[in-house]
Amino acid sequence: MRLWLIIPVLMAAVVGARAPYAQQVDFIIDATLPVRDTDLPYKLNLTLTAVDTTRIGVGALLDLRGAQKIVPERLADNAIVDNCGLQVRLDDISFGAKDDAIDLDGEVTVTLFECSRTSERDFQRGQEKNSILANMSTEATVELRDNCAYIKLIDLTLTAPKAQREQILEDDTLESVKELMLAAVDLVLNETPLCPELPAELASLDPVYESGGPREIGDGGLGILLDGSVDVSPSTILDVLTVLQQQELIPGRP
Numbered sequence: 001m002r003l004w005l006i007i008p009v010l011m012a013a014v015v016g017a018r019a020p021y022a023q024q025v026d027f028i029i030d031a032t033l034p035v036r037d038t039d040l041p042y043k044l045n046l047t048l049t050a051v052d053t054t055r056i057g058v059g060a061l062l063d064l065r066g067a068q069k070i071v072p073e074r075l076a077d078n079a080i081v082d083n084c085g086l087q088v089r090l091d092d093i094s095f096g097a098k099d100d101a102i103d104l105d106g107e108v109t110v111t112l113f114e115c116s117r118t119s120e121r122d123f124q125r126g127q128e129k130n131s132i133l134a135n136m137s138t139e140a141t142v143e144l145r146d147n148c149a150y151i152k153l154i155d156l157t158l159t160a161p162k163a164q165r166e167q168i169l170e171d172d173t174l175e176s177v178k179e180l181m182l183a184a185v186d187l188v189l190n191e192t193p194l195c196p197e198l199p200a201e202l203a204s205l206d207p208v209y210e211s212g213g214p215r216e217i218g219d220g221g222l223g224i225l226l227d228g229s230v231d232v233s234p235s236t237i238l239d240v241l242t243v244l245q246q247q248e249l250i251p252g253r254p
Contacts, residue, residue: 023050029199033067035192038074040067044196048205048230055229058207060196062149062224063217068096080108081180084123085115088177091133095140096220100213102140102151108158109133110177134160134174136181142224144212148193149224156182194224201242205230 027046032039042064049057072093081088093106110133114126138156142149158174158181198205209228217223 024048027202031197033192033194038070040064040070042067044198046196046198046202051229054232056205056232058205058209058226058228058230060207060209060226060228061215061217062194062196062226063221064223065217065221068222071095080184081177084125085113086177086180087111087113088181093136095222097214097216097222098220099216102142102214102222104136104138104140104153106136107133108136108181110160110173112173132160134158134177140214142213144209144226145193147207147209148195149212149226150193151189151224153182153185153189156185196226 025048027044027048029044029046030041031044032041034040042062043066045059045061045063047057047059047061049059051057072095075090075093077089077091079087079089087110089109089111091107091109093104095102095104097103109131111131112129114129116124116126118124136156136158139154140151141154143152144150156178158178160174198207207228207230209226211228212224212226215223215225
């Protein structure tokens with residue numbers, strides 16, 4: 001049998017009992033995402049589908065619901081902007097997917113300090129002047145670069161009670177804080193791309209992802225779906241056969 005015929009026949013054999021006519025097989029892989037000094041857990045749901053005689057379609061769904069529970073706790077009471085005259089601390093944050101977008105909401109404490117110059121390049125923080133509790137809301141999307149998914153904020157809104165805002169903050173302070181927050185968050189997100197890593201036994205698949213975006217899993221669960229393909233090669237076929245045999249989805253060697 002020619003090698004390029006193995007994949008359609010193989011997939012049809014694997015899923016024939018539970019999905020007639022479908023030439024598809026699924027893998028579920030436990031993985032972690034390193035973020036600064038923390039490893040966040042996620043699951044990779046990998047779907048291989050026979051597209052044509054020379055290509056396998058790949059759908060990689062990163063199930064981030066595990067990380068979704070951990071991140072708000074880790075971020076609580078952390079300063080995302082902290083310079084001489086300004087500190088912005090996250091008091092509370094929640095995020096999740098809604099259809100094909102990511103919603104993020106929370107509360108931040110904006111604190112202003114006296115700030116004096118001590119040299120040409122150095123400044124020293126002085127006494128606290130004022131602080132305000134503001135509500136934050138934003139949406140995020142996903143950009144695909146170098147076969148990795150990068151979460152990117154679309155915009156960010158900060159609101160505070162009018163009486164507080166007028167009493168202790170200059171008119172443009174919230175707008176300035178917003179710009180600083182966007183820059184700080186974008187820096188962190190650019191340092192933590194989501195690059196699905198396959199286990200060693202499937203590494204030769206080497207998928208090329210062509211599109212991606214957020215996906216809601218269940219009710220508000222955060223997922224990132226990447227779509228792409230794999231060029232069929234003898235090593236790819238052998239690796240897939242080996243893994244399917246290990247998982248007892250097809251008979252082993254006689």
